[in-house]
Amino acid sequence: MNNKKQLIQFFLISLAIFTIALLPVRFTLGKVGEVRIFGGDESIKDEMGYIVDESGPYYELFSKSDRVNILVLGDNDGLTDTIMLASYDMKNQRVDVISVPRDTYYARPDHKGAASQKINAIYGSQGVIETAKAVSDTLLGIPINYYAVIEFSDVEKIVDKIGGVPMNIPFTMKYDDPYDKPPLHIYIEKGQQTLNGKKSVQFLRYRKGYPEGDIGRVKAQQEFIKSAVKQAIGPNLPSVVKLGLEEIDSDITLGMATKIATKAIGLDAENMSTYLIPGGPKTVNGASYWFADTTKVGDMIEEIYNPPAEDESKTETEAE
Template sequence: MKPVMKSEMNVKKQRSPVASFFRTFLLAFLLFVLLCTPGMAIFGKVTGQTIFGEPPVVLEEELPVLVSKDSPFFEAFSDKNRVNILLLGVNSGLTDTIMVASFDMDAKHVDLISVPRDTYYHRDGYNGEAENKLNAAYRKNPLNTAKAVSEILLGMPINYYAVIDYKGVEKIVDSMGGVPMEIPFTMKYNDPYDKPPLVINIPKGHQVLDGKKAVQFLRYRKGYTEGDIGRVKAQQEFMKSAFKQCLSFELPKIAKTVFENVESDITIGKATKLATKAMGITSEDITTYMLPGTPQSAAPWYVIPDAEGTAEMITQIYSIEPKTTSEAAVQE
């Protein structure tokens, strides 16, 4: 089993309720696609078509096919049988959550890299403080974020993307008849300044969460005795329960709702291949990472990427021997 990234390589930065919600659901979405896409063959679609309708951009057409030789990990990126999917959680037109799901098709393992939205990323022609944050690169075009994230990850190729908002999550949960959960304590929270205002009120005990309650549960952040760890565990339990529910419910109906509420350039053919390779994969086959970096303690609150730490993270993900990482390879 691949070792889990140690805590010292994580950026200790408090996540917003929206970010925590997207983190959990985007991971669930990835596994849903891997597990459920073969069923789309019954709809008679050709393998070259996208699952989610006509995407605004197709990364395979816009980004170089070959990995840049300028990357210190050129050989690893070129040789590994991996597919890297950019997952974006959009709230009010901003990329509140940015992740890369890297699927090793030979090892049947998913490495999930979270990239803070406040990561410093300079773009020529954009000099405002807010414009130098990674989340500003999106501008309703996932290609912009894909290029930026690839650069921050030392040239890691980005093959596909998927974009979703929490309104879509609500519809998907409702389509599967809700998600059974054991709520450990009464969850209450109000944020009148959120748009729309956020009101969380979920009683303690076993119940089936509908779409609205599921979003509330995923966005809830206070009250866990273990703090952030407790919230992550609760979200993982939700994810596991949601998978069991979707696999035992009307899969075509759920798939239809997912495909109507997610924007992605993944094709039927590629998703079917990924799903075939992912047979038997479980949540135990997932390792999560946070982009190594240093968060600033004052405005504009940038997270400055750590190139050396990023190289160590990529080394672990791609199972490269430590001796291949040199000081020259991690120069910014």
Template sequence: MKTFLRVFGISFICFVLLFSSIIWAFNTFMKDNHPNAHVPVIRDVDDSNFEDIDEPELKKLVRKNNRINMVVLGLDETRSDTIIFVSFDPKSKSADMISVPRDTYYPRAGFNGAAKKKINSAYGDHGATGVKAVISDLFFGIPVDYYVTLDYKGVASIVDSIGGVPVYIPQLMKYDDPWDKPPLHIHFEKGNHVLKGNDAVKFLRYRQPNAGSGAMDRMGDVGRIKAQQEFVQAAIKKALTLGNLPSLATNAVRFVRTDVELQEVTRLASSVVGIDTSNIKMHTLPGGASYQGGASYFFHDATETKDLLIKIYSGETETE
């Protein structure tokens, strides 16, 4: 018996050490390794275009709520081509997603170029942790607990892992960019499609056709966001029908960088089990596009953004 206990004890200790090492490795190497991750974000508070609102009602709702907030970033090299804020309420099993246009105006002290005042440039200068700070500031200080980043290859792999995503394309989509690396060729005929891999990425990237092609024009980033939201909803519905979210989450983490620790991954996935797609609400950051200094920006509406966040934290939102 003593020998058994000794062997069992040694084996158990080795298992604990091994498992701890796996957790440590995951929590270390799965994080965004951006070289500027510790460069602080300081907003240009003297910029008159950026409106601050002190909102005690929202702060009160945040304090008494246990929502889990994260920002999902679709990366195109050093820029965040897609930015989605996700707020999940584990108690009601409901989620709200706010798509933030990549041209959203966000002036930062010390970054004075026209392109640097767009929110999608923040990732290149501050990494994913910096984007968390930017989104929190844009949303009046509400906490952003986690980030999740993935590139085009990751999107393609995750879509393939659920067997593709069904979409209806109402009009010819055609765009060619021979100077992209690699060259980009998008061509989808009108009708029903099940998009997999790189085709899904092309659908999500599409904004406008080549001149004279007569193909669909999504009228800029806001139109592209609407298509992305419809695609995400279809992908979520498809994933839920597979009935194995923890397994899908484990597969998905291979393609992402995140500060969600390993212990949290399967717990979060398990808490989503049973969610109804009708409880997943899609929104776009309120505001509108206009020019300033020769550059096109999306200027958010601070009052409407505040009202939307209050509705989210009160559980009173509806799909747009």
């Protein structure tokens, strides 16, 4: 389900992949290695490794691919309101981003309560590594190499650094919840405008009013990120990168950042595609979940990892 339009996720991707690629590579060879350039507290490499289950249906695709997969989490008071997997194909210069709805069902028999069976609840109780395992499991064993966590306060700072994000707001967004953490006060008028940092956070936190519910919110976030990435690619990029280095929690190493930098010279926003994990909503015992469709998830993975060759695509188009 390719969607050429896709927040904290895509924006983090621009910081965790695209902007890292544009960091001046001024480091001596002696410094390039496993030294972290962000302030991550955990390590997916140490805790999970990059091992792909040899008995899995996509072992061959995963093991032969030259991709770096980064789990991107938007933290809101211990809940991951935004969950994305950014997959950078260094050989074919593509970035594919898979959005995982926060209400995605993920069974945890040892945890009681309907809310604890939602994938966004794992981070607050078990941390990054267990969240990464759940996302990998939901995506049929896809390897996750690194993670990056960003908070709404970071988004506000980043958006102000790039001069705002142009957006066409489809309807007036108005909502107040003084009991939310932090308190939620939203008012954004309908129409084309440039959102500053505060308004951007309001936009990303807005949940009500989308015809498709939380899936509509995910799509709106994807549109925001696409616009934000375009804004970031400009004169303010060095200061955005600097801010990202100061604020982001990630285990990306200097060695990997340097490798990405040497590979991603020609990467631009047009080489990014976004996906929503296939599935559908379902209410169980009064709780609303998003259930992944395993067959369609497999089709999506094959599309991402084994896209048709450019020449073959042209041939098929001409034949039609």
